[in-house]
Amino acid sequence: MKMILAIAMAMISSCAFAQDDLLKELDQVQDSVITYSAATFKGTRIINGHSVETVGKNNMDFIISHRFGAVNSGANNFFGLDESQIRLALEYGLTDRLMVGIGRSSYQKTIDVFAKYRLLRQSSGYRNMPVSVTLFASDANNSSTSTTELPFYTIAQRQTYTFQALIARKFNEKLSLQLTPTVMHRNLAENQIDANNLYALGMGGRYKLTKRTSFNVEYWYTPKTFAGTTQRDPRFTNTLSLGFDIETGGHVFQLHLTNSRGMIEKQFIGQTTGKWSSGDIFYGFNVSRTFSFDKSKKSKTSGY
Template identity: 40%
Template sequence: MKNFLGFVFMFFMVGHVFAQDDLLNQLDTVKSKEKQIEMSAFKGLQIVNMQSTKLPTKGEWYMVVSHRFGDLTKGLDNFFGLDNAYTKIGGIYGATDWLSLGFSRQTYNKTYELTAKYKLANQEINGFPVTIVGYNTMDINSALKTSQYPYLKFNNRLAFTTQILVTRKFTDKFSLEMAPIYVHKNLYEGGLEQKDLLLAGVGARYKIAKRLSVNLEYAARVNMPENFVSPYHNPLSVGLDIETGGHVFQLVFSNSQPMNDVAVFSNTAGDWNGGSIYFGFNMYRVF
C-alpha cells in the first residue's frame, strides 16, 4: 500500500509531458522489488537418506519406493546383499505449497512412519540467503511383541525425530544443507542406545550433467556421554540422482540399511572403515 500511495503522489507531482515516462519507471521499480524465489536447492525430496528442503506443490501426490540390499561386503555369502533386503513403500501429499504429509511402511521392525514437512522461509534472489524447512517424523514399531515385553503399551512403540533443514543454492551446480536433528525414543536399549539423541547433519549436491548429480550426506552425534560405547555409527551416505521426467531415481550407498529417520540417525550399524556397506535406491513418482 505504501508503494502504491507513493506512486500516486509522484504521478501527480510531475508535469503532463513526462507522465507516461514516469509511469513506466514506477512500474519497473515495483517489479524489481518483488521477491524472486530461488529454484530448489535439491531435485529430490531426499538428499540420500536425509530429507532435502524440496516439497511437493499443492495437490501433488508422490509415490515412494525405496530398497536397501544386504551387506555388500559379504560377497557371495548373501549374493552381494540380495538375500537380506529391506523395502519401504509409501506416499507423500502436498497439502499446500508449504506443507506436505507422508505415510510409509518399512521392513525394518515392520515400521509405520508418519511425516510432516513444512516450509518456514525461502531463499530469494538478492534477498533472504537460505531456505528453511521443518521436518517431523513419528515411527510406530509394530514388530514388538507382548511375549517379549509383557507390559508393552502402544506408547512404547513410538519414536520421533524433529529436524530443521537449512539449505543454500550457491550455484546452478552446487547446493549445501545444514540440519540440527533431535531423536527421541520411548523404548530403547539401555547401555546401547540413548533415549534422546542430538545430531548435526550436513548434505551437499553437485550437478555433473543436465540430469545427473552426486549427493553426499553425514550426521554426527553430538551428545554422546563420555566413555559411552555404542555399536552404532554416524550415518554416511553417497548417492547419484538421475532425473527422468516424471520422477527422480536415486542410487544409494550407505552404512545404514534401515530407511526410517529414527533408525538412520540412531541405529546405523554399518561402518565405511571396513564394516558393512549397503546398496539400494530411492524412487519418487509424482502424480
C-alpha cells in the same frame, strides 16, 4: 511564433517529466519483484534424510526404497544382493508449503508418519532471503513382535519422535548444501546405555552434473555424549552416504551406497552399526513417482 515555441517547450517538458515518472515506476516494479530459488534438490530426499523440498499442492509422491545386504557378506550372498529391506511411502501436498506422509519399512516393521512445512524460501530481489528453511516432524512406531530383539511391551514405548529444521542454500545452478539440526526422543531406548533424547546434525549436498543428473553426499553426526550425558551405545556409528540422482519426467531415481541399513530417521541416525572401513556398505535405491490430482497443473515438487 513566440506562443508556438512556448507551447512546444511546454510539451517537451511535460513529456520529459512523464518519461521520468514512467522510468521511476518501472524501477519500483523491478524492485518489488521477488525471484525464488527453484530445485534446490531434485526430490524430497537428499539420500536418506529429507531435503527442504516439498510435494506440490494436490500432488502425491509414491516412493519405493530398497536397501540390500552388506557388500562384505561375500559371494555366497551375492555381495548383499540376496538380501533386501523395503520401505513403501505416500507423500501428499496439502498446499505448496505443507505436505504429509506415511511409510512402512520391513526393517523392524516400522510405520512412520510425518509432516513438513516450508517456513522460508530462498529468494532475491525485493525480499532477500539467503536460505530455505523447512520444518519436519515425525513419529515412528516399531511394530515388531520380536521380544528378544526389540523388547517393547506397550504402544507408547514403541514411539520415536523426530524434529528437524532443514536449512539449505542453492549457491548456483550446480551446488546446493543443507544442514539439518535434529532432536529425537525415544519413549523407550532399545539399549540401557542409550539416552531417551538424541541430538544430531545432518550435513548434505548436491552437485548437478547434467540437466537431469546429480551427485549427492550426506553425513549424519551424532556425538556419543551431549551435555555430559551418554547419548548412545558405542557400537553405533555415524552414517555416511554417497548417491547419484537421475530425473526422468515424473520419476526420480536415486542410487546410493551407505553404511546404514535403516531408511528413516529413527534408524539411520540412532541405530547405524555399519562401518565403511570394514566393508559394511549397503547398496540401495529410491524410486519416486509423482501423481497430480490437479488437472490444471503439471505434477511437480514444490520449488522445481
